Amino acid sequence: MKYRNIITIASIFFSLVSCSQDDTYVGGSISGGNSEITSIFPVPPSQWMGANDPYYSAGYTGDIMPFFDNGKFHIYFLHDAQNKPAGKGFHDIHEYLSTDLAHFTYEGQMIPYGKTTDPDFAIGTGSVVKVGNLYYFYYTGHNETPAFVQSNARESVLCATSSDLKNWTKVPSFKITAPAGYYNYDFRDPHVFYNDELKKYSMLVSTQTEPGRKAVLLHFTSADPASGKWEVEAPIYTTTPQENYLMMECADIFKMGNYWYLIFSENWSGNKGTHYRMANSINGPWTTPENDMIDGEYFYAGKTASDGNKRYVFGWNARKTPENDLGNKDWAGNMVIHELIQNSDGTLGTQAPQKVKDLFSKKIVAEVDATSENVTANNGNYTLSGTTNKALVTFKSIGKKAKIKAEFTLGKENGTSGFVFHTDSNGSYCKIVFDMAKGKIIGYNSISQEVTRMPFQFQANTKYDVEIITEGSVVVLYINGKAALTNRVYGREQNKWGLIAEGQNSTFSNLQITQPE
Numbered sequence: 001m002k003y004r005n006i007i008t009i010a011s012i013f014f015s016l017v018s019c020s021q022d023d024t025y026v027g028g029s030i031s032g033g034n035s036e037i038t039s040i041f042p043v044p045p046s047q048w049m050g051a052n053d054p055y056y057s058a059g060y061t062g063d064i065m066p067f068f069d070n071g072k073f074h075i076y077f078l079h080d081a082q083n084k085p086a087g088k089g090f091h092d093i094h095e096y097l098s099t100d101l102a103h104f105t106y107e108g109q110m111i112p113y114g115k116t117t118d119p120d121f122a123i124g125t126g127s128v129v130k131v132g133n134l135y136y137f138y139y140t141g142h143n144e145t146p147a148f149v150q151s152n153a154r155e156s157v158l159c160a161t162s163s164d165l166k167n168w169t170k171v172p173s174f175k176i177t178a179p180a181g182y183y184n185y186d187f188r189d190p191h192v193f194y195n196d197e198l199k200k201y202s203m204l205v206s207t208q209t210e211p212g213r214k215a216v217l218l219h220f221t222s223a224d225p226a227s228g229k230w231e232v233e234a235p236i237y238t239t240t241p242q243e244n245y246l247m248m249e250c251a252d253i254f255k256m257g258n259y260w261y262l263i264f265s266e267n268w269s270g271n272k273g274t275h276y277r278m279a280n281s282i283n284g285p286w287t288t289p290e291n292d293m294i295d296g297e298y299f300y301a302g303k304t305a306s307d308g309n310k311r312y313v314f315g316w317n318a319r320k321t322p323e324n325d326l327g328n329k330d331w332a333g334n335m336v337i338h339e340l341i342q343n344s345d346g347t348l349g350t351q352a353p354q355k356v357k358d359l360f361s362k363k364i365v366a367e368v369d370a371t372s373e374n375v376t377a378n379n380g381n382y383t384l385s386g387t388t389n390k391a392l393v394t395f396k397s398i399g400k401k402a403k404i405k406a407e408f409t410l411g412k413e414n415g416t417s418g419f420v421f422h423t424d425s426n427g428s429y430c431k432i433v434f435d436m437a438k439g440k441i442i443g444y445n446s447i448s449q450e451v452t453r454m455p456f457q458f459q460a461n462t463k464y465d466v467e468i469i470t471e472g473s474v475v476v477l478y479i480n481g482k483a484a485l486t487n488r489v490y491g492r493e494q495n496k497w498g499l500i501a502e503g504q505n506s507t508f509s510n511l512q513i514t515q516p517e
Contacts, residue, residue, distance in 0.1 A: 035106050036103075036106075037106050039104070039334070040102065040356060040359065040401065040469065040471045041317065041334035041336055041471050041476075042061060042096055042104050042106070042334065043058070043060055043333070043335075044059045044061065044094055044106060045058070045106055046058035046059075058081075058082050059081040059082055059332075060079075060316075060333050060334070061077050061079075061080070061333065062078030062079065062091060062301075062316060062331065062332040063077065063078045063124070063125040063189075063250055063303075064077045064301065064303060064314040065127055065128065065139075066303060066305035066314045067305060068305045068306060068307050068308075069130070069165065071099060071307075072097060072098070072099055073097070073098045073099070073305060073307070074097060074165050075095060075097065075104070075314065075335070076093050076094070076095050076110060076128070076137075077094055077095070077096070077335065078091040078093060078094075078123060078125065078332070079091065079093070079094040080331065080332035087116070088113075089114060089115075089116075089120075089121045090113060090122050091122050091124065092110075092111060092112045093109070093110045093137075093139065094108060094110060095107040096335070100353075100355040101337050101356065102355035102356045102358070102359055107166070110166070110168055111137065111139065111160055111170070114141075114143075116145055116148070117147075118141070118143065119141035119143055119148075119152065119158060119175060120139070120140075120143070120170075121142070122143065123139055123140060123142065124139065124140025125250050125303075126138045126139030126140060126157075126190050126191075127139075127191045127193075128165075128192075129192045129194070129201065129225070131225050131226065133163065134161055134162070134163060134226070135161065135164075136159060136160075136192065136225055137159065137160045137161070137162065137168060138157055138158070138159050138190040139157075139158055139190070140155060140156070140157065140190065141155065141156045141157070141158040142154065142155050142188070153178060153184035153185070153187065154185045154186075154187075155177075155186060155188045156184075156187065157177075157188075157190045157203070157205060158171070158175060159171045159174040171228075174228055176220070176230060178207055179218075179232050182207045182208065182210055182216070183207055183208040183209070184210075186206070186208050187205060187206075188205070188249070189204075189205065189249055189250050190203050190204070191203065191204045191205075191250075191253065191303075195221070197281070197282050197283070198221060200221045200223050201221065201223075202219060202220070202221055203220040203222070203230060204217045204218070204236060204251045205217070205220065206218075206247055206248055206249050206250070206251055206264070208246075208247065209238075214238055215245040215247050215248050216235040216237065216238045216248075217236050217238075217262075217264065218232070218233075218235050219234060219235060219236040220232055220233060236262070236284070237262060237277065237284070243269070244269070245266045245268070246266070246268040246269075247268070248264035248266060249264060249265045249266065249267070250264065250265045250274075250301040250303055251263065251264045252264075252302075252303045252304050253282065254304055254306070254311065255282070256311060256340070257342055257346070259346045260278070260279045260280070260282050261276050261277070261348065262277040262279070262286055263276045263294065263303070263313070264276075265300055265301050267297075271293070273293055273294070273295060273296055273300065274293070274294040274295060274299060274301070274313070274315060275293060275294070276289070276292055276348060277289075277292065278346055289348075290347075291456075293454060293455060294313055294315075294338070294348070294484075295315065295350065295484050296441075296443065296452035296453055296454045296485045296486060296487070297318075297329075297451075297452050297453075298318050298443070298451070298452045298486050299316070299317060299484070300315055300316055300318060301315055302315035303315075304340065310339055310340075311339075312339050313338050314336075315335075315336055315338075315486075316333050316334065316335055317333045317334045317335075317486050317487075318330060318331070318332070319332065319333035320488060324490050325422065325430055325445045325490050326445060326446065326447065329451070334471075334472075334474050336476060337353055338350035338351065338353070338484050339353045339354070341482070343482070349481065349483060350478065350483060350484040351481035351482070351484075352467060352469055352478055356469065357467075357469075359401075359516045360401075360403035360514035360515060360516060361514060361517055362514055362516065363512065363513070365513070366380070366398075366511055366513045367396045368394075368395055368396075369394040369395055369396050369496050369498075370393070370394050371392070371393040371394075372389070372391055372393070374388075374389060374391045375391050375393045375499075377393065380509070380510060380511045380512075381507065381509040381510070381511070382507065382508045382511065383506075383507050384499060384504075384505065384506050384507070385501070385505050386415065386417065386500070386502050386503060386505065386506070387412070387415070387503060387505055390500065390502050391500065391501040392420070392498060392500050393499050394423055394496045395496060395497055395498055396496060397494060397497070398470075398493075398497065398513055399493055399515060400471060400472055400493045401471045401515055401516055403467065403468065403469050403470075403513070403515075404466075404467070404511075404512075404513055405466070405468075405510075405512045406465075406466055406508045406509065406511045407463050407464065407465055407466070407508070407510050408463070408464055408466055408508045408509070409460075409461055409464070409507050410434060410436055410460055410462075410505075411461060411504065411505035411506060412460060412503075412504050412505055413460055414437050414503055414504070415436075415501065415505075416435045416442075416500075416502050416503065416504055417434055417499075417500060417502070417504045418431060418432050418434050418499075418500060419431065419432050419477075419497065419498070419499060420498045420500050421475060421489045421492045421495070422446065422490065422491045422492050422495045422496075422497075423495055423498060424491075424495055428446045430443070430444060430445055430446050430487075430489045431443075431448075431500060432444075432475070432477055432485065432487060433500070433502075434456070434464075435458075436458040436459075436460065439458070440454060440455055441453065441454045441477065441479065441483065441485045443485060451487070452485065452486075452487055454483055454484070454485040456483050464479055465479065465480050465481070466479055470492060470493075472492070472493060473489055473490045473492055473493075474486070474487075475487045475489050475492060
């Protein structure tokens, strides 16, 4: 296929009427349609097709592709099955549906993976856009089987269409591969939107230059997606020598107030996670805020959607393999959603969605388990004098779903203070602490190895509001409605938790624990 200024597709989209019935897949679980998800941080249900095939076992939520339409969030995601039998594809697209981002239904499989000879033997991230009365789902086709890559690009942009967001028809005639000068082995994650400034549709694709292998977000435009023709433009963003990112995955772009924001995720540097850039125009120049992180590295592939009033970022909280606190971070896990807020200087902050906070209306008592002698407790207020020796107060388990809320102050510029989780009879624990000297919120596993972090500038003797929302092994901490740190702590709901100060004096006041009714 030749690339000059325009990528030409052999057949236009209106030829879809001639597609065979095999190209259409009706979404929803074969075993009975949609099902209620009771999780705040969902994973897809097991046996979702009501079959005995091991592939249909429990799975995880992978890269999320949210789309808001007619009062509903259609939350498409890559399904990562626990069991992937040899010879079968993977990462088919499934859907959660929600009106408030606190309650979900699982709608089943929307777009299945293809055969071993198809470009979408495995599926990667994409996005949905509405053009007229038709919805277009642009997604990544991935096939690295030796027989396929001998004569095909490993990754390509593919498309499916729908009139109702449920029944999707693949378009076999549509395929975009990397144009000359770009790397067709890594060419993925199309993000499509209507570009008001150009009066055209724009598509961002994550790829690399070839030669040179610099990460870029390549830009394509189309005056009419139904024609299947997309024109190659200059990259909208290229990694800088200072960043030197290998890939900028799962890109998103949107306007909030007077600023444009470009979001992408990166998983190979020393600063892994979802990043953002700011500009006064969609064409840049893009500037990097002092803290360019949306969350720590255990929140990945963040993409956004707006209901016209508020904008939310959807990512997944990584699981570990094996699934314990000493396991290695692995791909996919539970879905986590933050509400994005805009600070007065244009930078972005995060807070819990209001409807999620509203779930926790039942107050419970924080039952003290033990305190060290350098902890003073007074009616829900705790003073930890940990300058010389570690100060620690532990509480009994608060169960599977709970919200912890408190105000805290740090007394010194050095040392750390924060929360411990999954404390056991041997005295080991995971911890999430506030480190003023490093200017970070830091998560550690049960052998005190740093696993995730989020920049945050603390000041001594300043009061901060902290809110932690937990469900199972997912722990999401928010500070002042401005920063979030998502973490994974196994066994948290069965074990004790507490407050800690090491080399630091701190106070925690108005400690409140709530659960759903």
